[in-house]
Amino acid sequence: xxxxxxxxxxxxxxxRVAAEDDAWDAERAAIELDTGWLGAEALQGLDAFxxxxxxxxxxxxxxxxxxxxARHPRGNQDWPKVGVFAQRGRNRPNRLGISVCRITGVEGxxxxxxxxxxxxxxxxxxxxxxxxxxxxxGELRQPDWSRELMADYW
Amino acid sequence: xxxxxxxxxxxxxxxRVAAEDDAWDAERAAIELDTGWLGAEALQGLDAFxxxxxxxxxxxxxxxxxxxxARHPRGNQDWPKVGVFAQRGRNRPNRLGISVCRITGVEGxxxxxxxxxxxxxxxxxxxxxxxxxxxxxGELRQPDWSRELMADYW
Numbered sequence: 001x002x003x004x005x006x007x008x009x010x011x012x013x014x015x016r017v018a019a020e021d022d023a024w025d026a027e028r029a030a031i032e033l034d035t036g037w038l039g040a041e042a043l044q045g046l047d048a049f050x051x052x053x054x055x056x057x058x059x060x061x062x063x064x065x066x067x068x069x070a071r072h073p074r075g076n077q078d079w080p081k082v083g084v085f086a087q088r089g090r091n092r093p094n095r096l097g098i099s100v101c102r103i104t105g106v107e108g109x110x111x112x113x114x115x116x117x118x119x120x121x122x123x124x125x126x127x128x129x130x131x132x133x134x135x136x137x138g139e140l141r142q143p144d145w146s147r148e149l150m151a152d153y154w
Numbered sequence: 155x156x157x158x159x160x161x162x163x164x165x166x167x168x169x170r171v172a173a174e175d176d177a178w179d180a181e182r183a184a185i186e187l188d189t190g191w192l193g194a195e196a197l198q199g200l201d202a203f204x205x206x207x208x209x210x211x212x213x214x215x216x217x218x219x220x221x222x223x224a225r226h227p228r229g230n231q232d233w234p235k236v237g238v239f240a241q242r243g244r245n246r247p248n249r250l251g252i253s254v255c256r257i258t259g260v261e262g263x264x265x266x267x268x269x270x271x272x273x274x275x276x277x278x279x280x281x282x283x284x285x286x287x288x289x290x291x292g293e294l295r296q297p298d299w300s301r302e303l304m305a306d307y308w
Contacts, residue, residue: 004160004211004277006248009239025291037222038247044224045236050295052239053252055209057158068191070198082199085163085206085265085281088288093192094160096280098207098252100290111239115291123158126250127239131296133304134242135289136254137179137269141204142285150287 008123009042010034010109012056017120019060019090021074024117025154031116031124033109040108047106051130056118058095065091079145087146100130115154162277163196164188164263166210171274173214173244175228178271179308185270185278187263194262197281201260205284210272212249219245233299241300254284269308 015029031054033042046052070081073089084092097118105112111127118124169183185208187196200206224235227243238246251272259266265281272278 002162002277004162004279006158006160006250008156008158009247039222041224042222042237042239042247045234045240045297048295048297049240049300050293051290055250055252068193068196070195080199083196085196086199086203086283088282088285092280093163093196094279096160096209098209098280098282100288102292123156125158125248126246126252128242128252129240129296129300130290130294131242131300131304132294133301133307134254136205136284137308138256139204140284140286141202142283143199143202146203146283146285147287150285153287154291 006125008034008125009038009127010124012116012118012120012122012124015116015120019119022152025115027116028114029116031111031113031127035109043106043111046103046111046129049103049129051100052103052113053098053100053128053130054116054124055126056097056122056124058090058097059123061090061095066093066095067091073145073149160279162188162279163192163281164278166270166272166274166276166278169270169274173273176306179269181270182268183270185265185267185281189263197260197265200257200265200283203257203283205254206257206267207252207254207282207284208270208278209280210251210276210278212244212251213277215244215249220247220249221245222247227299227303
């Protein structure tokens, strides 16, 4: 078994303190870099972008709650049972989240963001600028259940 | 220092064998799940989505080549020096890549994809379905240099 060791590049500070679904778009938070190895230079030029893609770990979710078998998203029986890689829920292998948020400022080693769906204290593993060229190429297709699930998310 | 231990969910098989920039869109490859802990059920329902978001590690890049200071993207002096989190290049903290590709099929524990910019053998850490609701919300803004850099990428 090949394990991969990563080190947080920073942590989410502020915003929501409990992992509750929905209405995330109004949240304001900062990502504070780990100044033990990263300086303000790492964020240089990020303010020229409107959005950042943030990779983080749902560290408050106990590993025992990770589910590898197919399940109804959010336990809703009206939606089909789907595999863990066909949904974006928290309790997944490696407990990783990837989310796009708006950049509201850069202050030294702090990146200020809006609409990040990660709670206070969450370890961040990477930050990338959003470029239009990295959005889906070609027509996007997704099942109806996913649209219903996302209706009140932001 | 808080380390995070992850386990690959699978590996890229096929496609390009060397990490060369540009013209990635024509590549065809498979992501083979690690059947030591994941079964076909994990991919159930993913074929209802047109695109997948794949998180992987640039494991062939020596850690000594990771750069934490600001630099000119691709060494091009015509573009500004920007920090590592304001670009998407490989030699970054944790050496992680996030990319959206097209789903061309699901065969048991193999996810068939097109346009994935990761080379043969790359460890995959997560696979998520692309939902329109997770794309950037609000107007997208990015600097000119990033559009020039991406001109021939796909």
